[in-house]
Amino acid sequence: MKFLRQHPLFYFSLNKRTYLFIADFYCAEKKLVVELDGKMHDYTKEYDANRDAVMYNRELNVLRIKNEELENLDSVLLKIKNYL
Numbered sequence: 711m712k713f714l715r716q717h718p719l720f721y722f723s724l725n726k727r728t729y730l731f732i733a734d735f736y737c738a739e740k741k742l743v744v745e746l747d748g749k750m751h752d753y754t755k756e757y758d759a760n761r762d763a764v765m766y767n768r769e770l771n772v773l774r775i776k777n778e779e780l781e782n783l784d785s786v787l788l789k790i791k792n793y794l
Contacts, residue, residue, distance in 0.1 A: 711794060713737050713744070720768065731761060740794055741770050748777045 717736040722729050735744040743765055747758075762772045773793050779786050 711737050711739060719743070719765070719770070731765070737794070742794065743770050743772045744790060745772060745774045746777060746780070747774050 713735045714733075714737075715735055717733050719731045719733050719736065733743040734746045736742070737744075745758075758774075765772050771793075773790065775786055775789065779789075
């Protein structure tokens with residue numbers, strides 16, 4: 711599978727503001743967004759949930775991986791593979 715890094719997913723306008731979501735990694739073939747979540751995401755759960763809902767409404771699947779999980783890269787790759 712081909713993944714794009716830091717890929718802009720879409721733009722939309724709301725109240726005269728334009729919004730852009732950038733996926734950490736994106737696989738167009740499987741419509742999969744992989745998000746790497748650091749400690750700051752502990753404080754942005756509501757924003758992340760809203761963002762995920764927008765992506766789900768656009769028929770995208772979101773897989774969130776915590777930075778701590780990256781210490782075992784084989785496990786992360788297996789998680790992505792199983793998701794695919």
